[in-house]
Amino acid sequence: MPKVDHHKNIIEVQGLSFAYGKHEVLRDINLVVHQGDYLGLVGPNGAGKTTLLKIMLGLLRPDRGSIKLFGVELADFQDQHRISYVPQKAGAADANFPATVYEVVAMGRYGRRGVGRGLNEADQAIIEKSLRQVNMWEQRETLIGDLSGGQEQRVFVARALAGEPEVIFLDEPTTGIDPQSREEFYKLLRELNQNLNLTLVLVSHDVERITKEVMHIACLDRHLVCHNSPEEFLRDSESLNVFGEKVKVITHHHD
């Protein structure tokens, strides 16, 4: 396993702004994510969390500012296999899509293979390994639409792992899944971060829960309100005010 350099910049966001038409969603964001980090990107609804994630993934173009992935400007970034994406559960999988768990995870290898080239034995081995890592190998022949929400998210993590990335971006992955599955899911993410040294960027509205999981919290409310450790975040009244009443309960809980 490669050694993790916690000072190495994986993602660098500088002076980033974005608007949907005249509606400004992100203003002058500066953010650095280091190798091996586990970053929680939090903020109230409409704070621009998913927008920032999509810009980092190259799905949206910023109006101003720059983003570097692994030291390379996003526009010039070619090593797509170094990043993976776990989309929001809602809408991620069509319940009627006729794909088995195995077929979905195999998609994680497609970017690596290139057009016109089928998967080989090495790919099959990586798909199996990814499915075993999320404990879904036994269900490989099950249709994706027949899984529970928690199982479905594990399959999407397996698909991300199959690309052998260095960073995984997750967009509200625990929305709509039951509490027990959610706990298992956080445990899985912890293992990926600690055992496989994967850098994780997790967008979540579940502020209370993820302060117990992540290494750093970036609090967003169109601008970056804070970027520090979960402990400092919980002590910082400006950050907490962003969430209004909801987080007052949380701070009470933590106190």
Add this chain to the structure above:
Amino acid sequence: MFLDIFQYDFIVRGLIAGLIVGVIAPLIGVFLVLRRYSLIADTLSHVSLAGIALGLIFGWNPALSALGATLVASLGLEKLRASKRLYNESALALYLSGSLALAVVLLSLAHGFNSQLFGYLFGSLVTVTAYDIYVMAVLSIAVIATLLIFFKEIVFITFDEEAAQVAGLPVRLVNTVFMVLAALTISLSIPIIGVMLVAALLVIPAVTALQLKKSLRATIAYAEVFSLLSVLIGLLLAFYFNLATGGTIVLVMIAIFSVVFLFRPRA
């Protein structure tokens, strides 16, 4: 008595042509249905009608002018879709009504094409020539080969376009290729099944196969079986009972769909 049908060259040609389109239509149809893009088959078939009208008026081969019109429209549609400036359905409605209006106006300008036009509207066995079969076979092989080359990319993009883009797949290129394949398939199917019903040929076997809740490859295989069965039974019924070819094939498809739907596996 059953083998009487093979005494007629035009029937044999019709059967071969029917089986060719019966093979390629569900290959495209399964992905159109999964992309919630079933309406594109209808839209492109109406565009092809405008192409046929142009061909009839200017004395071009109507099948080729239909092919040209659908190819141009498919590229335009994909560009509109990618721009995200219109909802997909709105873009399709614009093309569908626009091309139908154009076809109606063009045909009102010219008179005397009624019999030919009827063949294109509802499909006909007798119009298929040996040359048509040759062209259909070559183009169908091209469609299948291209689909095989881009198969895994089309699967990923159909399932999750954003994740496919993040994974570095050439999403724009693959979407454009897919639209061109859809346009080709529709143009090839029109002489057999007609403009009005061509969408059914692509969509119904796919929707029927999806009821079985199988893996993607199995769904495609079942769609193929349903499509070929419908074309074969439909053509035979049309011949023996002197019925309209396209309509008979589609009614057989709907009968198969009804049976499968009634006995589909429940969760």
